[in-house]
Amino acid sequence: MVRIGIDVGGTFTDFVMSDTRTGQLSFFKVPSSPADPSEAIADGTRELLARFGVAPQEVEYFGHGTTVATNMVIERRGVSTGLITTRGFRDVLAIGRQTRPALYDYAVQKPAPLVRRAHRLENEERLDAGGNVLRPLDEAALEEQARALVAAGVQSLAIVFIHAYRNPGHEEQARRVVQRVAPSLHVSISSEVLPEFREFERTSTTVLNAYVAPRMQQYLDRLSARMLEVGVQADPLTFHSNGGLMPTETVKRLPVLTCLSGPAAGVVGSTMIGAATGLSEIITFDVGGTSTDVSLITGQRPSFTSDRLIAGYPVKMPMVDIHVVGAGGGSIARLDDVGALKVGPESAGAVPGPVAFRKGGSQITVTDANIVLGRLHPQRLLDGRMAVDRHAAVQAIESQIARPLGLSVEEAAYGIVRIATASMSRAIRAISNEHGHDAAEFVLFAFGGAGPLHAAEVAKECGMSRVLIPNEPGTMCARGILLSDVSRDFVRTQLAPLDDASWKALGALAQQMQDEGNRWLQSEKVPEPLRRFHLAIDARYRGQTHDIRVPVQSVEPGARAAFEEAFHCCHQAQYGHDHADRPIEVVTCRMQAVGQVPKPDIQRTGSAVSSNRPTGRRDVYFGDGHGWVSTPVLHRDALALDTERVGPLVIEEMSSTTVVPPGTRMRVDLTGNIHLEI
Known part of the structure; x- marks a missing residue:
């Protein structure tokens, strides 16, 4: 039997297959199909199985990471969405927060709300801060509103009532009413999507979920149908942003959980491989066709966050903390209005792609520059399965960049690579030096199709001296999916001063959430011995508006002092100071329910007797006083274990x-x- 992990990228779709009998890992890539990612998944799976002689019926596990939901938000391709909320709160989406991330940039524009004001309606219901009913739900008005929204062409509805995180009764009642009178509407309720306080973030996240859900459901249905046509019977699992897998039915209800899911899988895989190699302090460096994704791993634990923006819209969901910049192999190089060379953030993607791919692309990309410089093979990629045209890339760079700037072709191409390197380096400094971490103390873990291509120069620019490149780095995100467990996060707001009474209430709440997680794992047929639960509490000093997540081992009555000490330590680590004499407030309780799944061997050993002989030589341009250098070219399979060489x-x-x-x-x-x- 075999297990397959798949990562859908903007340019390529990556596959890793693990044979559960032999432990053998097989790797494969195909160009992505942006119009419908399920096409590349199905076609690539068919080719993968045929290439390695595996029958479709032997696939017992099928997990994939996708940015379908993210791309729908970025490209504004979701469905027409409505919002029903408590009277007085219809404009929460438009008002937002009074933060100014770019205070002096007059060109900054807030993204328009995903729900038109005419489709944001109010109900007279009202709960108080404790969840007690002040005014009941007006069902008659709700029925009329639901019919009116359907008549206006609305396909999906978000229901967000004030303080519903304390009492979901009104939202659940409203959903039943809407489903009775307007069964065609998809309905998302905030008490299911995000039962936390802070109205703007809760409303934004619930609206995003409603905005993408119908088309995400269509995508998952197409994927399931296509995989059945291939002959794969295993139910697809989807990777979510907090580092685990979810079944299809959960993803259909909560697609917002999958935003940034593919990059998160790479961080999970990097953490495990780094730990097996004896590394605990790592900066992941994932360069694909569209973007560079970087993340910080300390003490063999990834960094997590609950606050992210996707295309300017807040998403308050637990997720692996990943910093993304628009610099990848497909990033477009061009001259701006004043004749300066710019690279990214626009990308040529899979279609039309780089000029050298001969798929209709006419704009120069970072990949074209690397082909011209001899860093990438000038005739073929993917072990010969993809032909490239270096001459076409040379002509494009010469006409679009080199001639207008008065440079040679190689100088222009090297300038493109240097600018891309600078963008990637800024991303690494943003998650390390700017947060009190010295990048020089970390190992750069390079993967993605273009990560190892740029890793040495990026490490040098960031003052880092060590780089690790795993086997088949271009498929690391797909391998991370094979290394992940089934999981789901449960969250409850419990805003109270930390004292004996609130600590006792937290213990009861944690047990309630664990019971809820147990029921979910049971519904997913996870055996009880394979169930795990991880508790964390968000807390802050009284008077603060920001909170810190603190992992909690126990909420027994005698464990409160240990939690207080852990909170002070976390505050010191994050902000450089703590205040042991100040009262602490607890804000939110988080429980992650995990169902452990079998995993392949995370390391693939090579041969100790490989030849280490080059398969050939070619001229490679290194700049910085080196210029063109005749460089040995080796296939990785020819590298003997436990050996050293010196570049180039x-x-x-x-x-x-x-x-x-x-x-x-x-x-x-x-x-x-x-x-x-380095």
């Missing part, structure tokens, strides 16, 4: 290419990972 080198494999600049020391460890010493 180009190391090619199916999913990626590693560039080792002159003077950089390269070492292959006993499990096949490549280590660079």
Whole structure:
């Protein structure tokens, strides 16, 4: 039997297949199909199984990471959405917060609310801050509003009532009414999507869920149908942003949980491989076709956050903390209005793609520059399955960049790479140096199709001396999916001063949430011995508006002092100071329910007797006083374990290419990972 992990990227769709009998890992890539990602998934699965001689009936596990929901928000391709809320709160979406992230930028524009004001309606219901009913739900008015929204073309509805996080009764009642009189409407309620306080973020997140849900359901239905046509019977699982997998029915109800799901899988895989290699302090560096995604891992634990923006819209969901910049292999290079060279954030994507791919692309990309510089193979990629045209890339760079700037083609191409490197380096400094971490103390864990291509130069610019490149780095996110468990996060707001009474209430709430998680895991047929629960409490000093998440081992009566000490330590670590004499407030209780699944061996060993002989040589442009250098080219499978070499080198494999600049020391460890010493 086999298990398959899939990551859908903007340019390529990556596959990793694990044979549960032999432990063998197989890797594969196909171009993505942006119009309908399920096409590339189905076609790639069919090719993968045929290539490695596996029958579709042998697939017992099928997990995938996707940015379908994220792309719908970015491209504004969701459905017409309505909002029903408590009287007086219809304009919460438009008012937002009084924060000014770009105070002096007069060109900044707030994104328009995803729900038109005419489709934001109010009901007379009202709860107080304790969840007690002040005014009952007006069902008659609600019925009329639901019919009016359907008549106006609304396809999905968000219901967000004030203080519903304390009492979901009115929202659940409203959903039943709407489903009775307007069964065609998809309904999302905030007490199910995000039962936390802070009205703007709760409303925004619930609206986003409603905005993408109908089309996410259609995508998942198409995916399931196409996989059945391939012959795969396993139910698809989808990776969510907090580092776990969810079944299809949960994703259909809560698609907002999948935003940034693919990059999160890469962080999970990096954490596990780093731990197996003995590394605890890692900066992940995932460069794909569209973006560079970076994340900080400390003490062998990824960083998490609950506050992110997607296309300017707040999403308050637990997720792996990933910083994204628009710099990838498909990032477009161009001259701006004053003749300066710019790279990104626009991307050529899979279609039309880079000029050298000959799929209709006419705008120069970072990939074109790397092909011209000899860093990528000038004739073929993906182990020969994809032909490229270096001459077309040379002509495009010469006419669009080099000639207008008075540069040679290689100088122009190297300038494109340098600008992309600078953007990637800024992303790393944003999550490290700007938050009190010295990047030099971390290992750069490079993956993605273009991560190893740029890793050495990015590490040098950031003052980092060590780089780790795993086997088949271009499929790391897909491998991370194979290494992940089924999980779901449950959250409840419990705003109160920390004292004996509130600590006792937290204990009861934690038990209630664990019971809820148990019921969910039972519905997913997870055996009881494989169930795990992780508790965390968000807290703050009295008077603060920001809170800190503190992992909690126990909420027994005698564990309160340990929690207080842990909170002070977390505050000191994050902000550089703590106030042990100030009262603490608890804000939110979080419970993650985990169902453990079998996992493949996270390391793939190579051969200790490989030849280490180059498969050829080609001229590679390194700039910085080196210029064109005749460089040995090796296939990664030819690298012997536990050996060292000194650059320049180009190391090619199916999913990626590693560039080792002159003077950089390269070492292959006993499990096949490549280590660079800058």
